Amino acid sequence: xxxxxxxxxxxxxxxxxxxxxxxxxxxxxxxxxxxxxxxxxxxxxxxxxxxxxxxxxxxxxxxxxxxxxxxxxxxxxxxxxxxxxxxxxxxxxxxxxxxxxxxxxxxxxxxxxxxxxxxxxxxxxxxxxxxxxxxxxxxxxxxxxxxxxxxxxxxxxxxxxxxxxxxxxxxxxxxxxxxxxxxxxxxxxxxxxxxxxxxxxxxxxxxxxxxxxxxxxxxxxxxxxxxxxxxxxxxxxxxxxxxxxxxxxxxxxxxxxxxxxxxxxxxxxxxxxxxxxxxxxxxxxxxxxxxxxxxxxxxxxxxxxxxxxxxxxxxxxxxxxxxxxxxxxxxxxxxxxxxxxxxxxxxxxxxxxxxxxxxxxxxxxxxxxxxxxxxxxxxxxxxxxxxxxxxxxxxxxxxxxxxxxxxxxxxxxxxxxxxxxxxxxxxxxxxxxxxxxxxxxxxxxxxxxxxxxxxxxxxxxxxxxxxxxxxxxxxxxxxx
Ligand code: ZN
Ligand code: MN
Numbered sequence: 001x002x003x004x005x006x007x008x009x010x011x012x013x014x015x016x017x018x019x020x021x022x023x024x025x026x027x028x029x030x031x032x033x034x035x036x037x038x039x040x041x042x043x044x045x046x047x048x049x050x051x052x053x054x055x056x057x058x059x060x061x062x063x064x065x066x067x068x069x070x071x072x073x074x075x076x077x078x079x080x081x082x083x084x085x086x087x088x089x090x091x092x093x094x095x096x097x098x099x100x101x102x103x104x105x106x107x108x109x110x111x112x113x114x115x116x117x118x119x120x121x122x123x124x125x126x127x128x129x130x131x132x133x134x135x136x137x138x139x140x141x142x143x144x145x146x147x148x149x150x151x152x153x154x155x156x157x158x159x160x161x162x163x164x165x166x167x168x169x170x171x172x173x174x175x176x177x178x179x180x181x182x183x184x185x186x187x188x189x190x191x192x193x194x195x196x197x198x199x200x201x202x203x204x205x206x207x208x209x210x211x212x213x214x215x216x217x218x219x220x221x222x223x224x225x226x227x228x229x230x231x232x233x234x235x236x237x238x239x240x241x242x243x244x245x246x247x248x249x250x251x252x253x254x255x256x257x258x259x260x261x262x263x264x265x266x267x268x269x270x271x272x273x274x275x276x277x278x279x280x281x282x283x284x285x286x287x288x289x290x291x292x293x294x295x296x297x298x299x300x301x302x303x304x305x306x307x308x309x310x311x312x313x314x315x316x317x318x319x320x321x322x323x324x325x326x327x328x329x330x331x332x333x334x335x336x337x338x339x340x341x342x343x344x345x346x347x348x349x350x351x352x353x354x355x356x357x358x359x360x361x362x363x364x365x366x367x368x369x370x371x372x373x374x375x376x377x378x379x380x381x382x383x384x385x386x387x388x389x390x391x392x393x394x395x396x397x398x399x400x401x402x403x404x405x406x407x408x409x410x411x412x413x414x415x416x417x418x419x420x421x422x423x424x425x426x427x428x429x430x431x432x433x434x435x436x437x438x439x440x441x442x443x444x445x446x447x448x449x450x451x452x453x454x455x456x457x458x459x460x461x462x463x464x465x466x467x468x469x470x471x472x473x474x475x476x477x478x479x480x
Contacts, residue, residue, distance in 0.1 A: 069101025369403030
């Protein structure tokens with residue numbers, strides 16, 4: 001039996017982070033009462049005219065440049081015609097023959113190896129409304145439509161079938177999401193539908209250069225849905241091929257509950273969209289100056305930043321990945337290291353206590369009260385022996401809750417670490433005198449007993465003794 005290789009391509013729809021919709025001034029805010037953010041334009045009334053939101057072109061161009069695309073000088077919008085209840089005009093304004101960005105690529109990293117996933121194109125379009133079905137919404141046999149989403153700007157990113165494993169597909173989604181977040185192009189909130197996916201996959205004998213018949217999986221709303229549906233679908237295709245069958249070219253839906261892909265009804269898959277140029281919109285000219293300006297404003301992208309964090313600050317690949325998950329996190333780390341050049345403890349605090357507190361509150365880092373200076377001031381207090389590592393956890397939690405300066409918290413709580421050598425020496429003398437057996441143990445080579453002595457002194461000082469100093473005194477007194 002021949003070995004098979006996997007071929008995967010992905011289409012990503014990202015909602016752009018604009019205040020208003022693409023062809024009218026309705027708000028794009030998520031979660032408003034149904035149909036409260038609509039007007040004759042986005043409801044598709046006859047006789048109204050769309051007016052293009054310039055911010056949509058600006059954000060889309062930023063993404064297309066970051067994805068290394070060739071930019072179309074003249075951008076033409078087209079009508080993609082089809083009937084569906086959530087599409088009030090019976091056509092979607094999109095781009096087809098002259099997309100904003102053509103070709104281009106996304107560089108991904110899998111198991112320490114980099115690879116370019118090529119793009120077919122990057123184009124602008126409008127979102128549709130949303131059907132709300134009775135059983136989901138608490139009424140019985142009806143489906144109603146919320147048009148708040150109709151006309152929200154979308155960026156569609158179409159990849160070549162360049163991914164050879166589900167892991168590569170996952171890396172591609174992660175990298176694309178990180179880039180969109182770094183660019184401020186989309187908030188990428190999957191739970192709000194800001195990022196949606198369609199996957200296509202096929203299998204072919206290893207060494208073959210022809211593509212097998214491709215199966216599309218539609219309406220995937222999370223990374224998990226993509227990876228799980230691909231694994232299930234590829235398993236199905238492998239079984240068909242290994243039993244000598246032929247995989248039919250078809251469109252499937254992912255059944256999350258049953259963990260399997262299921263064929264879509266045929267009337268939902270007809271794809272004669274009769275594209276033609278949108279007569280109500282003029283072509284958008286993108287000048288070389290506009291492209292140059294956008295290019296000059298691009299931030300360092302996540303992959304480069306991750307590689308630089310690893311090389312420059314000797315961070316582990318895992319730490320570098322976590323610190324570059326969002327631009328705010330990467331900027332926070334970078335700023336902190338500039339203030340106090342100790343990357344490892346800074347990374348550990350951000351990935352550890354800080355992230356845990358943010359996760360508990362479901363708060364994005366940029367909205368936290370902690371500043372890079374707070375963190376580095378606190379680390380200095382630890383390094384200077386003013387507070388212990390244990391006290392630092394308490395201080396950090398209070399900085400996080402109140403935004404107060406670490407030095408003020410230490411002052412207010414009277415938590416200064418006792419580094420008075422004479423006082424600690426007296427306390428340690430008392431502990432040694434009271435525990436002759438432990439002294440004998442420690443002198444006999446039981447190193448664990450050391451912790452007992454430090455613990456006793458900590459107890460006597462309510463956790464404020466400087467443990468390094470107590471350890472040093474212990475070594476001197478018992479001539480260890
Ligand atoms: Zn509107
Ligand atoms: Mn689309």
